[in-house]
Amino acid sequence: MKPTEKQLRQQVLDVGKRMSAQGFVAATDGNISTRLPSGLLLVTPSGVPKGELKDEDLVVVDDKGNKRFGRLKPTSEFRMHLKIYKFRPDVQAVVHAHPPISTGFxxxxxxxxxxxxxxxxxxxxxxxxxPYGTPGTPELPETLMCCIRDHNAMLMANHGAVSYGKDLKQAWGRMETVEQFAKIMLVTKVLGQQKALSDTDVAKIVAARASYFG
Ligand SMILES: [Zn+2]
Incomplete structure (x- = not known):
């Protein structure tokens, strides 16, 4: 059963709390969005810490970024979200954060x-x-075109990370996986070596992924 708008609003607030509690953002950094049953997009506002968001702070925008409901301004990165939804019709939720290890990479x-x-x-x-793009400008979403279609998460040069998925749970889980992987990568760099899997082994894992996740 598809979630209601009320449930989706609660999911955005829950992801905001996790993002803050896990130290994936500082101050008012980061932004979250999800598609509503109406087809409009529910996005976090500009200037509110993600751990302190309230239902009434959330903003509803259309596919062009025009505000339809809400008293606050939508996130200044709404163009990045719009770009991902446009080029990935399967995507229903987008999460952007600055997890410190991933952002270090x-x-x-x-x-x-x-x-x-x-x-x-x-x-x-x-x-x-x-590649790098200036935050809050149309330049930034253009930089993501390298990778939107063929990946479900990416690092953004000199900035942070973005992930997306079929729902907020999946989009957020992918952000956690990115940061976990960054930690693992960092440890291999501290240890001074990485033992890569063979192409054959990677192909077997990719095949298993297809059978698990479709
Ligand atoms: Zn950012």
Missing amino acids: ACAGIPLDQPIATEVILQLGKVPLA
Whole structure:
């Protein structure tokens, strides 16, 4: 059964709390959106800490970013969300955060694309690095075009990470997987070596992913 608007609003508030509690954002960073049963988009507002969001703070926008309901301004990154929904009709939810380890890789210019961790390949595949774009401007969503169609999460150069999925649970889970993978990558760099899986082993995991997730 499809969730109601009320349930979707609660999911956005819950993801905001988790994002804040897990230290994936500071101050008023980050943004969350999901598609409503009406087809409009529910987005977080600009300038409110994600852990303190209330139902009445959430903003409803249309596919062009025009505000339809809500008293606050939508997130300044709403264009990034619109771009992902436009080019991925299967996507129903988008999460953007600055998880510190992932963002460290994004600031170092290193994608999370080494085939070293089975669970990450199973859940997510490679996490590419999109080029830099100025936050809050139309430049930023354009940079994501490298990777929107073929990936479900990406690092954003010198900025943070974005993930998306068929619902908020999946989009948020992917953000957690990105940060977990960044931690694993960092440990392999501290240890000074990475033992990559063979192409054959990666192919077997990808086949298993298809049977698990379709
Ligand atoms: Zn950001």
